[in-house]
Amino acid sequence: MKKFIIILFLFLFSCQKDFIDTDVIPSFFDKNNQEVVSSQIINFNLPDEGIYYLLFVNTDGDLVARERFIGTEGLNSRTIHIGLLDQQEIYLMLYNSNQNKLQEVLLKLNK
């Protein structure tokens, strides 16, 4: 009987709905490639508050544009603009103030 109760308990417990945290927003840098439009809002997490840089770097490794911003710990949101770019693809890179690259993603520009 005990076994039956235990099995029944386990069965009922296993049928409980999984907990899903619906407030978690995926980082824009989670994927290797992203398709973006003219003015694209991107979200990403930062480990600390401080000065960071977002860079556009072309596929030859040449710097195209740089934005300096003060980031906050945790989720950050910014808008990137691709209207002036003449490339089809470009890297978006995230650097900290020590010039260390933290993240990068290849953007497919959908203008």
Added chain:
Amino acid sequence: MKKLLLSLLLPTLLLGQQSDPTFVNTVANDGQNAITYKSFKINDYASNNNQSEYNAHPTNSAGFDAMFDYANKNTTTWTHQGRDTATKAFTWPWSNILPRHDNSNFGWIIEGYFVPPTSGTYSFQLNSDDRSDFWFDANDDGTITNTGIGMGNGTRTVDIANLTADVSYKFRVRYEQGAGGANLYLKWKSPEDTAAGAAYAFNGNTIWSIDADDYVEPLTYNITYNLHSNITPSDFGVNTYYESGTNEVTQNSNSTTVSLDSDGKANISDQIDETLVGNGKYNITATPGNVEWVVTYAPMLTNKYRYRIGLDVREFPSGVDLDDVNNIELLDLVDTDGTSTYLGTPGYANSWATTTSDQYWNNFNYYTWSTIPFSSSNYSSSIRSLGSGGYALKVELDFTEETAYKTQYVVFNEPTSTDLTSLAESIVTVADVYLAFQELTDRGINNDQSGNKFTHGIQYANANLDRDSDFDFDDTYLMLDWLNGGTAFNITGLSSVMRLIETTEYNSVASSAVGNYTTQTMYPLSLATGTNSYTKNITVSWLGDVNMSHSPTPTNNLTITGAPPPLYMTSEPISIELYSETELKDGKVHVLVKTNNRGAGIGAIQLNLLYNSSILTLDSHNFNSDATDFINDQGGKISFGSLKTGEGAINNQSTYEFIFDTTDTTGSLGLVLIKPVEALTTNNEQVFIELQ
């Protein structure tokens, strides 16, 4: 009404009349290596109740006459006519022969002129499958006769004697093809070929489609625009215009745009109006008449013989006076363009000149080395002595207006304003301005060449932005104004910046003559009757192109003191660093651009800042370069930079800050891009700009 229709249609119905085929000009113009042809469909029995009307393979000349009598034979149809090459007519293979309706049952009549290069007996060889005959106007009387060369298949020869070099002898070849194999060859041997034992051969240059004496060489006009490699020739096209009034031109009705090819060449032969029109200049000819319209006075002897001659004003057409007269012939007494060279060179083109006229007489002075032969003239009955050395001429005066081509120009098409702006911005950059200041700093003012920075005279012309007669501070002021987006250097069209100079002249432009070289997009064709082939070489340079980055280098250098520095050095390129970033602060986008010149001694730098003008508006800027800065906001693009207008170099680490109002406060990445244009050392060496 029915009767009327029948009366119109009946002749056509009864006679089976065919309309002529369209004349096809495979060869555009009559001339050398050309023939005219007619092509027929023959042996078309189905069109005649399966009955033949003539021998399918003629055995005599009359047989060919019947075969090609398309107007009266149901079994023959005239299918083609035109002008083509003699080579195509008299050589083979099948893939390149004259037009025909099909490869069977066709015939040709081929006509042309044989123009022997040397005199003597020419031996002709006709080879055909199927049959052919050969007619020739051997005595050049306008009538071709049968050479009797025979009608059969295969090779036949005939000698035609006593031909004269360069005379055009009309000839005709008739040919028919039934079915199966086919060919037609006409070859010949000159007297020299025969003597040398040479083989029969065809030479298209001996065959003409018209009498060679009637040949008029078509007008050809080729222009090569010499452009710098930084200018793309195919971006430009030209048309031809004629002078339709004072300072007014109108495009020729037959002119359509000719694009320059990759070498800058344009063939405008088809664009030229070849109509000859009166040019307002008259030739006067006096012939015996009934009224004494001309008087001559006793000559002055101090200038050899100077006769004053009066022409009655009533004989002159309305609006014409002596200034409009080019030449005067009075009986066998006076010919102003042929009998005297007294004032020929220099002086008056013809040895005469107008002098004081009154309401009765248009007087001119006629200069001659000998007396006018009144007493020995063949027209003594028209000459009356007035005493004291004067004579009256009983003559009629005929006025003939000379004709000439219209005054025409080849004119560059106007680019769009966007293209023109882009072109000007690429040509006139900070490097030009810096070089101009260097020339001035080194006392190269007023074209005296002592600046030693300009190496060619055309540079002074290119630097002469205010279009006066010299290069000076006024011009560098305009250049700075241009860099700052001012309008003092007025670019209202391509003619504001383009300069056209005949290449031979371009190569030796003197610095002292810069005022002579205005900018223009039109160049005179200088057409002259009697000249049919023109080749022009025109070099295109640009106002503002001081450093010759877009103007060809003249072959002749200036004679200047000192060794000029090289405009560009490419062996070991110097590089400088350029850092830029954007940042959102206080609701505005701040742009910081910093240079690190690595001690290179930079004399000038120009950069472009592209910005998203739908989001950003420039609020202010702050530059720190220790030099003359410039900024030109064109809405979406800012051209900026610095140059030293005197001695020294720009700050080794210069900063350029911009503050933009923005409608987007959530990010600035991509709203601004920095694009290097160029930088130069104080020695005018090109510098590579590395974005960091």
